Amino acid sequence: MTMYTVLIPPDTYPDSLSDTDLDRVTFIKEGFCWPALYIAVIWMLFRRLWLVVIVYLVLALLLEFVTRQIGGVAPLLGGLLFAVLVALEANGLRRWTMERRGWQFVATVEGSTLADAEQRFFSALAARQTTPAPATPAPAPRMAPANAPRFASAHVVGLTPGPRHS
Known part of the structure; x- marks a missing residue:
């Protein structure tokens, strides 16, 4: 399976894509780019x-x-190695250029062909837009991480502020 990065046009939001925005969604293949080699x-x-x-x-x-x-x-x-390097990085350079221009990364999709990846992405997008949003759960109480040092009674070497013992 081939992986594709999905980018949407600048100034659009993944939750509210218009038909013209959907036509402009770009899929960039991950990996080697044969045209960039030759x-x-x-x-x-x-x-x-x-x-x-x-x-x-x-x-x-x-x-x-x-x-x-x-x-x-x-x-x-040198020329052969440079050509192979460019072909390996070509799609990444294309993605980088588009992100510099304001395109937004929204997903990574896999498919055996580009059409298969497009079908998977757009069907998942349609399912997400037709499903009602879940109710917002109550925030969980904040707790200190289990590995955080306690400053009152426990002494952790190098992490507890206070006088140093030689």
Whole structure:
């Protein structure tokens, strides 16, 4: 199964998505991105990753310069490793760019295909919107954590304020 991150457009709320907002919900696959391996710059431009493509080009030129100075198989090996690294991180860079633009993370969905993941997400969203909200339970009384030191009678080395004994 493939995992997909679900992002909603800026200035929208998951509980009250309009039809136009539902059309703009974006699913980003987790993991390796094959188009970014073969045609990285075109993929980045198509996805509107302007800052990412600038950094990519600068790093690619710097890597090319350094590996040419080394010589031998370094340019080939460096280029292949850089391409694989970009393909591994491409969907994460896309998600990062969208979150910088105000898109909001709402869920992670799994599915064998994108259509399956969309169906799971939208059916869960519809079920959540038709189910009435549960009554708010009374707040539980506040209790101190069990592992918190007691200051009155117990002495915990290093945690109890007071005079130090040598």
